[in-house]
Amino acid sequence: MSVETEIRxxxxxxxxxxxxPVTMKTLTMLRDKLGMTGTKYACGEGxxxxxxxxxxxxxxxxxxxxxxxxxxxxxxxxEGLRTPEGLQPMQQAFVDHGAIQCGFCxxxxxxxxxxxxENNPNLTREEAQRGLEGNLCRCTGYTKVLDAVDAVVxxxxxxxxx
Amino acid sequence: MEKAATVSPIAKTSLIGQRVRKPxxxxxxxxxxxxxxxxxxxQMLIGKVLFAGRAHAKxxxxxxxxxxxxxxxxxxxxxxxxxxxxxxxxxDNVALKDKVRCEHxxxxxxxxxxxxIASRALELIKVEYADLPGVFTPEAGxxxxxxxxHDNFPGNKSLHFEFKHGDLAAAEAAxxxxxxxxxxxxxxxHCCMGTSCAIADFDHNGKLTIWTQTQYPYNYKxxxxxxLGLGPGDIRVIQPPVGGAFGSKLDVYPYEPIAALLARKTxxxxxxxxxxxxxxxxxxxxxxxxxxxxxxxxxxxxxxxxTADVLLDNGAYTSWGPTIPVIMMRTTSGHYRVxxxxxxxxxxxxxxxxAGSFRGYGNVQTTYATAQQMDMLADMxxxxxxxxxxxxxxxxxxxxxxxxxxxxxxxxxxLETAAKACDYxxxxxxxxxxxDKPGRYKKGIGLASSIHNAGGAKIHxxxxxxxxxxxxxxxxxxxxxxxSEIGQGIDAVITLIVCxxxxxxxxxxxxxxxxxxxxxxxxxxxASRTTFIAGNGTRRAAQxxxxxxxxAAAKMLKEPAxxxxxxxxxxxxxxxGTPVIELDRLLRRMHFQNEPELVMVTDYxxxxxxxxxxxxxxxHSAAYSHAxxxxxxxxxxxxxxxxxxxxxxAQDVGRVINRMGLEGQIEGGIxxxxxxALSENMRIEKGMLTNxxxxxxxxxxxxxxxxxxxHFIESNCAEGPYGAKGISELPTIxxxxxxxNALYNATxxxxxxxxxxxxxxxxxxxEKKQAGK
Numbered sequence: 001m002s003v004e005t006e007i008r009x010x011x012x013x014x015x016x017x018x019x020x021p022v023t024m025k026t027l028t029m030l031r032d033k034l035g036m037t038g039t040k041y042a043c044g045e046g047x048x049x050x051x052x053x054x055x056x057x058x059x060x061x062x063x064x065x066x067x068x069x070x071x072x073x074x075x076x077x078x079e080g081l082r083t084p085e086g087l088q089p090m091q092q093a094f095v096d097h098g099a100i101q102c103g104f105c106x107x108x109x110x111x112x113x114x115x116x117x118e119n120n121p122n123l124t125r126e127e128a129q130r131g132l133e134g135n136l137c138r139c140t141g142y143t144k145v146l147d148a149v150d151a152v153v154x155x156x157x158x159x160x161x162x
Numbered sequence: 163m164e165k166a167a168t169v170s171p172i173a174k175t176s177l178i179g180q181r182v183r184k185p186x187x188x189x190x191x192x193x194x195x196x197x198x199x200x201x202x203x204x205q206m207l208i209g210k211v212l213f214a215g216r217a218h219a220k221x222x223x224x225x226x227x228x229x230x231x232x233x234x235x236x237x238x239x240x241x242x243x244x245x246x247x248x249x250x251x252x253x254d255n256v257a258l259k260d261k262v263r264c265e266h267x268x269x270x271x272x273x274x275x276x277x278x279i280a281s282r283a284l285e286l287i288k289v290e291y292a293d294l295p296g297v298f299t300p301e302a303g304x305x306x307x308x309x310x311x312h313d314n315f316p317g318n319k320s321l322h323f324e325f326k327h328g329d330l331a332a333a334e335a336a337x338x339x340x341x342x343x344x345x346x347x348x349x350x351x352h353c354c355m356g357t358s359c360a361i362a363d364f365d366h367n368g369k370l371t372i373w374t375q376t377q378y379p380y381n382y383k384x385x386x387x388x389x390l391g392l393g394p395g396d397i398r399v400i401q402p403p404v405g406g407a408f409g410s411k412l413d414v415y416p417y418e419p420i421a422a423l424l425a426r427k428t429x430x431x432x433x434x435x436x437x438x439x440x441x442x443x444x445x446x447x448x449x450x451x452x453x454x455x456x457x458x459x460x461x462x463x464x465x466x467x468x469t470a471d472v473l474l475d476n477g478a479y480t481s482w483g484p485t486i487p488v489i490m491m492r493t494t495s496g497h498y499r500v501x502x503x504x505x506x507x508x509x510x511x512x513x514x515x516x517a518g519s520f521r522g523y524g525n526v527q528t529t530y531a532t533a534q535q536m537d538m539l540a541d542m543x544x545x546x547x548x549x550x551x552x553x554x555x556x557x558x559x560x561x562x563x564x565x566x567x568x569x570x571x572x573x574x575x576x577l578e579t580a581a582k583a584c585d586y587x588x589x590x591x592x593x594x595x596x597x598d599k600p601g602r603y604k605k606g607i608g609l610a611s612s613i614h615n616a617g618g619a620k621i622h623x624x625x626x627x628x629x630x631x632x633x634x635x636x637x638x639x640x641x642x643x644x645x646s647e648i649g650q651g652i653d654a655v656i657t658l659i660v661c662x663x664x665x666x667x668x669x670x671x672x673x674x675x676x677x678x679x680x681x682x683x684x685x686x687x688x689a690s691r692t693t694f695i696a697g698n699g700t701r702r703a704a705q706x707x708x709x710x711x712x713x714a715a716a717k718m719l720k721e722p723a724x725x726x727x728x729x730x731x732x733x734x735x736x737x738x739g740t741p742v743i744e745l746d747r748l749l750r751r752m753h754f755q756n757e758p759e760l761v762m763v764t765d766y767x768x769x770x771x772x773x774x775x776x777x778x779x780x781x782h783s784a785a786y787s788h789a790x791x792x793x794x795x796x797x798x799x800x801x802x803x804x805x806x807x808x809x810x811x812a813q814d815v816g817r818v819i820n821r822m823g824l825e826g827q828i829e830g831g832i833x834x835x836x837x838x839a840l841s842e843n844m845r846i847e848k849g850m851l852t853n854x855x856x857x858x859x860x861x862x863x864x865x866x867x868x869x870x871x872x873h874f875i876e877s878n879c880a881e882g883p884y885g886a887k888g889i890s891e892l893p894t895i896x897x898x899x900x901x902x903n904a905l906y907n908a909t910x911x912x913x914x915x916x917x918x919x920x921x922x923x924x925x926x927x928x929e930k931k932q933a934g935k
Contacts, residue, residue: 037197038194042356043438045857048438079192079193079194087191095183095191098187101830102403102406102407102649103186103195103403104356104406105355135864136353136863137355138355138406138833138861139406141867142867143825143829143867146864
């Protein structure tokens with residue numbers, strides 16, 4: 001067993017502290033140590049995006065990142081997107097536009113889509129396609145995913161004016 | 163009654179053809195859904211498999227003593243623990259092997275407290291092998307004196323299929339044009355985002371509970387039982403949510419009995435979950451084959467015959483892959499009006515990975531051949547392919563040589579609709595004229611179609627489904643059905659149908675379909691059958707419940723029978739929509755009265771199709787359907803890269819049920835077909851997979867998805883639910899040859915060995931140029 005170290009970080013708005021092996025990946029910590037199974041393993045090599053989380057506001061593949069590197073930082077997973085009122089707009093748009101079939105890749109896809117719109121309120125469909133290139137989906141053909149992202153961008157534009 | 167007076171009349175509306183959300187989508191969008199991959203049971207051990215890592219070898223000895231001594235290891239199993247427990251179509255497979263026949267053969271398995279310990283234990287197992295000469299193509303396997311892979315399959319011969327119809331010699335003599343080509347469809351794999359997983363646990367009565375990703379829970383019991391020496395009745399199958407299936411979970415694969423053998427040995431639940439690399443190496447593939455096809459036509463462009471001589475690369479064991487000729491021959495004999503047919507297929511064992519079922523099931527490979535040969539013949543006749551296709555298109559009521567009865571056939575309408583929508587004929591001429599002019603980028607347009615079963619396929623003794631439906635005291639409906647949900651959206655279809663019949667809101671429907679001890683029998687999710695079969699089953703069950711409810715209402719309210727309807731959670735007068743009583747109040751009154759009754763109905767629906775039969779002459783599906791794809795592409799003639807700009811789709815869907823789900827199935831089906839056409843390829847060298855990762859096995863990504871223009875043709879299938887036909891495989895089947903025909907239109911080059919990767923296309927363009935000099 002490898003050496004363990006104690007880390008503290010903010011997970012979905014709450015402080016957590018725990019001991020993790022120094023060789024453990026963030027994805028493994030989230031799933032096996034913290035029970036946050038919304039973040040998915042699908043390749044473990046940063047090639048599919050299913051394990052995408054937000055780290056200090058930026059998306060990363062949690063399968064590539066050591067758990068110890070979460071220390072002192074802010075982590076948001078798919079479970080943390082949901083608001084007290086219910087589904088967050090990107091989650092709701094994915095549901096409403098039929099972007100979810102088996103849904104296994106969707107936590108990562110939604111995290112990435114949310115990040116893209118957060119950082120570019122005028123995100124075009126082509127930019128969304130490029131921005132989601134690292135998130136693989138075998139069910140949907142991406143069309144409805146892009147429809148959902150378009151809808152969130154449009155809704156945000158409207159709210160900005162009123 | 164008093165309350166009813168305050169409610170306005172409820173107008174008649176229909177959900178059929180509307181957009182209904184998947185009931186499981188909110189939980190999936192929030193990370194709440196607990197997939198099988200996420201499951202942890204108390205006391206659960208982790209199982210890991212030692213794969214051979216070589217293609218063909220004898221096992222001289224195995225030493226597991228060091229692994230067994232490792233702290234945290236609970237069991238180590240080898241071939242002797244599964245000896246004699248043969249399973250599979252021809253009983254040629256076993257969970258743990260005593261000989262190596264392919265790279266991913268399972269040699270040993272361990273159960274340990276953690277994955278880390280299990281992996282360490284695998285490293286401690288010492289195996290001594292003696293490598294044997296291998297067989298890596300079906301041609302090599304069929305040669306006299308080729309190394310034998312299974313002792314009891316001489317000549318490496320696996321399954322064989324034949325179908326003949328009409329006088330071939332006469333048809334050949336009557337043919338002005340004959341096109342003769344050899345296609346070599348390749349190995350691809352499903353790439354389910356959720357890797358393969360099984361959790362097994364035995365109770366003390368010897369009953370196995372297996373949590374599995376299977377998409378055919380009932381026959382699964384029958385297929386798994388011999389691998390464990392159990393009876394099918396001793397197995398309970400639970401299907402948690404899965405990360406995709408696409409046909410890959412339509413058979414038993416060794417990791418499943420391995421999980422069960424480990425559970426039996428340890429007395430604890432055991433979970434086996436593949437890594438992505440294991441998934442690439444050990445999950446089933448789409449069947450690779452060599453298809454020698456010939457098609458003839460008259461001077462006027464009327465088809466005269468089609469022959470196909472198919473050699474299938476069986477791989478090391480026989481799963482669903484080598485059975486695909488059942489569908490290959492339907493396409494050979496039924497894709498357009500073909501009066502004379504000669505089909506034969508032989509599967510040959512090799513030391514390659516073996517194929518399972520994969521969306522499109524043999525028709526992807528066959529249509530890649532038939533649809534290109536249609537285009538090639540049109541060229542020879544010097545006819546617009548659209549006209550050529552229309553000339554040979556069947557009409558409603560025609561019967562194919564194999565007796566597929568095309569009751570409602572919308573092929574011509576699909577062709578005309580798609581061609582008109584994208585101005586096919588004019589663009590084809592324009593691009594062909596540009597073909598040999600200078601310029602690096604060339605545009606092309608290509609048309610392809612196919613036929614597929616759209617009302618199940620009676621390859622088992624029954625193609626039916628059982629449904630139990632209950633309506634509780636609060637008008638909440640529970641449908642207990644054999645129909646599995648694997649992401650395709652049958653949950654939304656069942657919900658929609660229940661609401662259509664019973665007038666309840668979608669939130670009030672619960673579906674129980676994941677436990678073989680509870681839900682009644684169904685064949686499984688395959689053959690584009692579930693909306694058709696489970697749709698009919700659900701509708702019939704809901705109509706029985708409705709009849710019971712309305713009869714009770716008429717009696718209780720002293721309204722004339724036949725004048726009442728269910729709408730918006732109320733019993734209403736059908737004509738004017740006036741609400742009479744709330745449904746839940748009525749249900750409670752029915753329940754709590756002198757002659758109490760509960761609403762709980764059962765239904766068993768068996769489609770009116772005929773069993774496939776050994777001769778393959780039968781109307782094996784309750785419906786057949788067609789789709790037409792027209793692909794518009796840009797080819798970079800320097801790099802060979804194909805960009806698919808747009809695809810126009812016209813598909814006979816019978817009737818749209820859930821529009822959103824239908825669109826999603828077509829979009830997703832096309833994405834899988836695009837990967838097959840352009841980039842996906844298992845590079846297997848002497849039986850060893852060299853690209854077991856997403857970086858080197860290239861799936862279609864968001865930027866590569868073309869714009870789609872979809873047209874749904876509603877032929878109103880008499881047997882289908884509300885007229886619907888099954889739809890989900892055709893999109894995967896038709897897209898590749900549409901692109902191949904577009905490539906020809908753009909460059910004059912044809913690719914017979916997919917994928918149409920940049921290397922392959924660039925080489926073909928280069929060779930064509932060299933030949934022209």
